[in-house]
Structure formats: C-alpha cells, structure tokens
Amino acid sequence: MKVSLFVTCLIDMFQSDVGRDTVELLEHLGCEVDFPEGQTCCGQPAYNSGYLKESMESMKHMINVFQDSEYVVTPSGSCGTMFHEYPNIFAGDAEWEPKAIELANKTYELTQFIVEVLKVEDVGASLPARATYHTSCHMTRLLGVKEAPLTLLKNVKGLEFTELPDKHNCCGFGGTFSVKMSQISEHMVDEKVRHVESTKADILVGADAGCLMNIGGRISRTGKPIEVMHIATVLNSRK
Amino acid sequence: MGMKIGTAAFKERVDQGLSDSFMRGAVSAAQGRLRDGRLNAAEELGNWEDWRSHGEEIRKHTLEHLDYYLEMLVDNVSKRGGHVFFAQTAEEANEYITNVVKKKGAKKIVKSKSMVTEEISMNEALEKIGCDVVESDLGEWILQVDDHDPPSHIVAPALHKNKEQIRDVFRDKLGYKNSEKPEELALFAREQLREEFLAAEVGITGCNFAIADSGTVTLVTNEGNARMATTLPKTQITVMGMERIVPSWEEMEVLVSLLTRAAVGQKLTSYITALTGPKGEGDVDGPEEFHLVVVDNGRSKILGTEFQEALHCIRCAACINVCPVYRHVGGHSYGSIYPGPIGAVLSPLLGGYDDYKELPYASTLCAACTEACPVKIPLHELLIKHRQKIVEKEGKAPVFESLSMKAFRMGTASPTMYNIGSKLAPKMMKPFVKEDKIANGPGPLKNWTSIRDFPAPSNERFRDWFKNREKEESKS
Known part of the structure; x- marks a missing residue:
C-alpha cells in the first residue's frame, strides 16, 4: 500500500526521530512510504490564532502537495484534525472545497490508519x-x-x-x-x-x-x- | 452589578483566581461531580447523540424564526391577561420593572434565580427606588448575604465557595451558630427565606423556556423557590432573554430533558414550574397580575451573524463544568457574569471587545465544551471566529503577532521559504541550547521557557534524513 507521510513541522524540525520511527513502522507493516517534499505546515497556528487569510494559503499549498497521494498518514492527531477541518474552512469555494474534501477523506492519523485501514492490532x-x-x-x-x-x-x-x-x-x-x-x-x-x-x-x-x-x-x-x-x-x- | 464583574485587568483577575486554592479545590471537585453526573444521565437516557441533534434542530429552527415565535408568545400571554413588554436595552427593562413595582407601592421583592436580571442590573435599579430585593435561590442568596459577591457559575452561582466558607458568611452576617453541614445550612436558609416569601409583594423570576403556542413560562429549579416566588406574591414579573423561547410544549420537553441532565445529571429537577398568565377565575393561587419582560440588550445584533449559534444556549453550564481553563481560574477571572466557554463567546458579543477581548484567547480550543454542549453549539469554533474578528475587523491583535503570522504565511505557503526557515531556526537557536534543551528561550520562546523546557532542534531535520536515505538506497 502506498502511503504519503505528512510528518508535521514540529516533528520535522524538533523530533525527527519520531518521523523516522513512523517511516520504519509503516514499512514494517508493508507500506511503501513516500514523503512529498513540498510539505510545510497544516496552517493550524495561524488559523487558531484568527489569521484566516494567512492560514488559507498554507492550506491550499498542502492540498496541492498531497494532491496525488493515495493515503496521507500523519503521526499527529491535531494536525490530522486540521486536514479534516479544511472542508469546513473552504465550504462554498467552488475550486477548493472539493479538493479539501478529497484530502480530508484520505487523511488518517497514524494509529487510526494502522487499525482501520491496515486492519492490524x-x-x-x-x-x-x-x-x-x-x-x-x-x-x-x-x-x-x-x-x-x-x-x-x-x-x-x-x-x-x-x-x-x-x-x-x-x-x-x-x-x-x-x-x-x-x-x-x-x-x-x-x-x-x-x-x-x-x-x-x-x-x-x-x-x-x-x-x-x-x-x-x-x-x-x-x-x-x-x-x-x-x-x-x-x-x-x-x- | 451588570454583566461586568469588577474593574481589575484580565491578568490580575486570573492571578487572583490561580492563587485562590479554596476556590480551585471547590471548583475542581464540583467539575468532577457534575461531569460524571451528566455522563451517567446521558447514558441512562440512551441515544444521547440523537437527543443532542434534536435539541440543536429545535434551537436552530426557533432562532431562525424568532420573530414569528415571539409574536405568537406575545399574543398568547396577552390572551391570558398578561402584560408583555419588549425592552431593547437594560435601561428600558429596568424602567418598566421599576414602574410596575412603584405602581403597586411594593417594597419587598422576592426573586428566583435569573441570569438576565443580573445582566441588566435589575436589583440595583430596584434598590435605588427603595425596594428590598431578596434572592431566593440558595446560591444567589449566599452571595447576596456575602455583600453581593458576584456569581461565578451560571447554574451554581456560589460554586467558588466551599461549605466552611458558607458557614462563615452566615455566621458573620446573620449570626448563624450551627455547623458547616449542608443540611443545617439549608435549614437555616429556609427559615430565613420563608419569612421573605410571605412578606413579598412582588415576585420576580427568570425564565428557562417560554412556550410560544400557549403563552407559558417555565422555570426549572431544585429548591422550589421559583414556585414560591410565583404563587405567594400578588404580582409576578418574569424577565427573559429574547431567545429563551420554544415553539410548543413538545419542544420544551426535549430541551428540559437535555437541560436537567446536562446541567446537574438529573432526569428531572425537583420542580418544573409552568405558569400561564395570571390567576384565573376559580384558581386558588398564582399572581393577580403577570408581566413578561422580553430583553434584547444586544441579542438581536447577534442574529444573522456567524455567532447566531451562541443564542442557542440553554444555560445548562455543561461547557463550564468541563472547561480545563475555568477549572483553574474560576468564574470571576472572566470578569463577566457569563464565565467559561459560553461566557467567553457571549460576553464579547453582549459587552464588546474592549472589556472582553482576552476571553476568546482564554481557551486551549480543546473542544471539551463543544463535546459537552447538549444543543451542539460549536463553542470552540466560535472562539476562533472571535479571534478572526479581533485580528481582521477590530485590528486589536498585537503587532508582534501579526508580524509573525505574516512570516508564518511566507514560511508555510512556499516550500522554498519553509526550507530556508526550518534550516535557519536550529542555527539561531543553537546558542540557547544546553544539555539538549532550551531553558531560557529568546523572543516568543521566553514565555514558553518561563515554565518549561523547549526541545533542542533535531540535529538533522526529518526531511534531510529521508532524502539522504533515498539517495543511499538508490546507490545500493
């Protein structure tokens, strides 16, 4: 199974070992892991602080980065939740709402992915x-x-x-x-x-x-x- | 008192709350009890999520057709011989109420619990014309006896006090001589209040739900004080926020089922009092004259905005009972009679950002409030909407913050900028790293490291590790 890793900016910069563990774990479970290099941050820091415009630019960027992914897996419940919020944030936007829904539908938190998709306990x-x-x-x-x-x-x-x-x-x-x-x-x-x-x-x-x-x-x-x-x-x- | 409590700045209020260990002990114990109670009652009822959705639909429908149902309510109250007054402001409401009281020549007024009368400072207005206004809800009465200590919770106003403190208030102010046992305290309060009920000429109540198609006001209590206040005095005035309305008894039943469970974990409270107009011919008790005062006081400005759902609130305080911030700072820290998550949403709407701009930020957005709300108000989302408003429309965000958010946009909307930034950050932080952590951070990190360590940036970013690994793999 092909999996795109959304590593999150915190793990990328401060806890890279968690990112490595995630890759090794997914590979151990038989997944082929890729890392779309353009990824940055889900936009949550700006969005939750009330900076909607600023955050929407990073969201659009992330939607594009993961456009071709089959599954997006992230070792963060909170950043994963943010991807799932995108459809609400872009609600009514003819261009971005469908893309946001597509991303949300294929995004899983790591443990959720293992149990629900890989069916491994x-x-x-x-x-x-x-x-x-x-x-x-x-x-x-x-x-x-x-x-x-x-x-x-x-x-x-x-x-x-x-x-x-x-x-x-x-x-x-x-x-x-x-x-x-x-x-x-x-x-x-x-x-x-x-x-x-x-x-x-x-x-x-x-x-x-x-x-x-x-x-x-x-x-x-x-x-x-x-x-x-x-x-x-x-x-x-x-x- | 009005909606605003005191004049201290937010930080000062919070400091005071955090250093009050009695209050924090009382609040965390109460939160535990009330949360467990709600969860048990919800489970016992079954299909709690369906009930919540039904409650949400009812509130949504009612608020979307508020003008229609208010008109229906007015018609039906009038048909039953009651008087209705629409007050656009607190002043208009108080003027009407004081005029009714003056006409009756009343001096003694007994009240059952009501948040909206706190909001409009009704007690003060009545005291100004020489009336003696007695609170009959036990919690409210304790606060009144304690030199008008403000409420810290919308259902249990004296939640911040423990039983020993209540004993002391009774002892110091009223010469109480018994122990801190709740039964003895309650018995004492009952004896004192009974006299007040018998002497009162006017009874004033709040309103949990006004039923539009019958012109009925309903009151939900455990102490029976609302029933006393509506049956003994000859004149009754009910004050309601304009959103406190349901179409019919059928919807009232759903909302009461949600309210009592969400508020106190009960299937039903000891008393649900329903009163339709003044005493009719042949009725043994009830008021001879009935007035309903419908208060706007800023509510209609919320209608039709992104904050309309805040008006769905049925004042159960479930959000307050689960809020981890409220747990530590207590109700008074919010500077409003409406504390906790719903207070942080409602207070800036009713009282403006100047007084309440910090409240939307006094939340971790953990969504415990949204999860607990029996009518599914997305409270944490409304807090984010307040933040958006403060940033975009009010221009009240700190300059440093808007600059960092501009930098955030540059750094996250483009991979090149992210790359430069995330490579640069570790280098800039390096001088501050000792033993693999930062204990004394610069700039925005200072507030973080004032109480906790910050991790040193990884020696190699994840993305570099991944790239190198791919390279190695392709070599081999």
Whole structure:
C-alpha cells in the first residue's frame, strides 16, 4: 500500500526521530512510504490564532502537495484534525472545497490508519516498561480517534499499561495559548504531570508532538524521572 | 452589578483566581461531580447523540424564526391577561420593572434565580427606588448575604465557595451558630427565606423556556423557590432573554430533558414550574397580575451573524463544568457574569471587545465544551471566529503577532521559504541550547521557557534524513 507521510513541522524540525520511527513502522507493516517534499505546515497556528487569510494559503499549498497521494498518514492527531477541518474552512469555494474534501477523506492519523485501514492490532512491538497514555484533545474529540492507540499499545509486549486519571482534561498546550496564557497553562500542565506521576509510569506516551512538548517540557523542568515518548516510537520498539 | 464583574485587568483577575486554592479545590471537585453526573444521565437516557441533534434542530429552527415565535408568545400571554413588554436595552427593562413595582407601592421583592436580571442590573435599579430585593435561590442568596459577591457559575452561582466558607458568611452576617453541614445550612436558609416569601409583594423570576403556542413560562429549579416566588406574591414579573423561547410544549420537553441532565445529571429537577398568565377565575393561587419582560440588550445584533449559534444556549453550564481553563481560574477571572466557554463567546458579543477581548484567547480550543454542549453549539469554533474578528475587523491583535503570522504565511505557503526557515531556526537557536534543551528561550520562546523546557532542534531535520536515505538506497 502506498502511503504519503505528512510528518508535521514540529516533528520535522524538533523530533525527527519520531518521523523516522513512523517511516520504519509503516514499512514494517508493508507500506511503501513516500514523503512529498513540498510539505510545510497544516496552517493550524495561524488559523487558531484568527489569521484566516494567512492560514488559507498554507492550506491550499498542502492540498496541492498531497494532491496525488493515495493515503496521507500523519503521526499527529491535531494536525490530522486540521486536514479534516479544511472542508469546513473552504465550504462554498467552488475550486477548493472539493479538493479539501478529497484530502480530508484520505487523511488518517497514524494509529487510526494502522487499525482501520491496515486492519492490524498488533504491530509486533515490544517494550518492557510501565506506561500511561495522554489522550490528546483534537484527536479524541474532533477526529474521533479514541480506541486505536489503546488497542495498539495494549498489544505491545512487556508494556504494562495504566490509565491516566482525568485523561479527558487538556494538558494546557493549546498552541499559542501556551505562550499567551502561560500562567494558566502552567497550572494545567502541572495538574497533568501530577496525574502522570500518580500512575507510577516510567513512560508517558502520546500521539501529538505539541502536547508531548508541553508535558515533557514541564517534566524536564521539574526534574521528574518520567520519559516522554511518541506512540510511533513505542510501536517501533523491538526491545 | 451588570454583566461586568469588577474593574481589575484580565491578568490580575486570573492571578487572583490561580492563587485562590479554596476556590480551585471547590471548583475542581464540583467539575468532577457534575461531569460524571451528566455522563451517567446521558447514558441512562440512551441515544444521547440523537437527543443532542434534536435539541440543536429545535434551537436552530426557533432562532431562525424568532420573530414569528415571539409574536405568537406575545399574543398568547396577552390572551391570558398578561402584560408583555419588549425592552431593547437594560435601561428600558429596568424602567418598566421599576414602574410596575412603584405602581403597586411594593417594597419587598422576592426573586428566583435569573441570569438576565443580573445582566441588566435589575436589583440595583430596584434598590435605588427603595425596594428590598431578596434572592431566593440558595446560591444567589449566599452571595447576596456575602455583600453581593458576584456569581461565578451560571447554574451554581456560589460554586467558588466551599461549605466552611458558607458557614462563615452566615455566621458573620446573620449570626448563624450551627455547623458547616449542608443540611443545617439549608435549614437555616429556609427559615430565613420563608419569612421573605410571605412578606413579598412582588415576585420576580427568570425564565428557562417560554412556550410560544400557549403563552407559558417555565422555570426549572431544585429548591422550589421559583414556585414560591410565583404563587405567594400578588404580582409576578418574569424577565427573559429574547431567545429563551420554544415553539410548543413538545419542544420544551426535549430541551428540559437535555437541560436537567446536562446541567446537574438529573432526569428531572425537583420542580418544573409552568405558569400561564395570571390567576384565573376559580384558581386558588398564582399572581393577580403577570408581566413578561422580553430583553434584547444586544441579542438581536447577534442574529444573522456567524455567532447566531451562541443564542442557542440553554444555560445548562455543561461547557463550564468541563472547561480545563475555568477549572483553574474560576468564574470571576472572566470578569463577566457569563464565565467559561459560553461566557467567553457571549460576553464579547453582549459587552464588546474592549472589556472582553482576552476571553476568546482564554481557551486551549480543546473542544471539551463543544463535546459537552447538549444543543451542539460549536463553542470552540466560535472562539476562533472571535479571534478572526479581533485580528481582521477590530485590528486589536498585537503587532508582534501579526508580524509573525505574516512570516508564518511566507514560511508555510512556499516550500522554498519553509526550507530556508526550518534550516535557519536550529542555527539561531543553537546558542540557547544546553544539555539538549532550551531553558531560557529568546523572543516568543521566553514565555514558553518561563515554565518549561523547549526541545533542542533535531540535529538533522526529518526531511534531510529521508532524502539522504533515498539517495543511499538508490546507490545500493
């Protein structure tokens, strides 16, 4: 199966190892992965800040970049959600709405793609550790992907899984919120870190680089002995 | 009091909220209870998503035909001998209400819970003409006794207080001598309020739903205070926001089913009071005179705009009960009697951006509000629409932000610019990297690194790794 990777700008620049894990994982599952080189950012930072015009230019660009792809797979629930928002944003635009719908229809978050399209529930990974999972808001509420990451994690050999208390509460990232309202964000992320600690997990797993940068950054600042790991990395572990 | 609470700047209010550990404890505990209650009640009902869609359709239809249903309501209230007044502004509403009270020569007024009367500062207007206005909703009454502490939640106005604090208010202000047990506190309040009900000459209520085709106003309470306020005093005035209307009893039943479950996790509240006009011939109780005041106060300006769905709100506070920002800052931080996600949408619409421009940004757009709303208002999307308005039409965005967004457009709409930018960024950040992280970021990163570390850029961008790998593969 041919898959185009939408790696997201955060992973491209700050967590390139997550991108590598995603490629290796998909290839391990028999996919042929290509990386349309023109890709930039889904436009979410500008869109969510109210800069509609600015964001629409990046959206149009991304629509063009992935025009010929059969499947678009992304290791980010939030950026994947953004592609799924494009049809609403271009609603009524005769030229771009159909293209936006086409892109949305073929875009999958990584774990969603593995479970729903590849029909795989055990990727053959193994990682001996105690882990908990952060359910990111856009992925669960807007994209509606709730079970896929848990299904895959539960089949990772050696991984002892504990549910995160109050998992429904946002970690306080919220894109520009994290810098605009950093005082509020601090209290939100602190509560999240307290909950992670309460699970006694060695690893916090998540499917969104933004949330993980936020929670991980706070964990690192406060010196907690918890490793933060993207789900692609967990699923690509063969320890 | 009006819609606006206090004069402190947003940041100051938030600081105050964040440092109030009593309030935060009370709020997070209440959020847990109310959220669980709503989810259980929804599950018990079954087909919750269908109910929500039905609720959404009803609200959408009603608001699209608001003029038609308001006219029907007026006709039916009038037929039953009630008086209806349309108030375009808060001042017009208060003038009408104070005139009714003056004509009756009334001094003692008992109120059941109403947000719209808070919004129009009705109590102050009545106090100005020498009336004693007593709140009869327990939460509202606690706040009134506590020197008019503003409400922090639209359903549970005293949510920010715990039982010990309520005991202290009663003790300090009213000489209460018993414990902080809720039963004892409630008994004390009941004894005090019973006297007020018996003495009141005018009862004033809000309105959950006005039923257009019968001219009925309905009130949803758990304490029964609205029933007391509508049966004992000789004159009743009901004040409603102009959108608080349903076509018929059939739609009212759907919305009440959604309201009580979404608000407090109950199948039904203890009391649903429905009142159609004044006391008729042969009726044992009910008011002799009935006035319905329909308040616009900025609502009609919202009709027909991209924000019309904000008027679909049935004031259940489900969005507030799940909001992770509200959880930490509390209701007073919003500076409006309408806090939380719906408050962040509604307050700038009713009160303007000058006072409320920060509220649309006081959200991570996590969409917990949108998911919880029983009539499917896309709250987080409306917050984005506010941001668009602030940026494009109001020109109120910070200069630095608009510059960075222009840079964003250049960097993301063209792969060449993205390439240059994403190659350059790591080099520029390099001086700040220590032990694989940035603890003291420059410029816009400063606010990030004030509380958390920022990752050092990857040594090799993903795209470079991928390209090199392809090259190697083609060689071999």
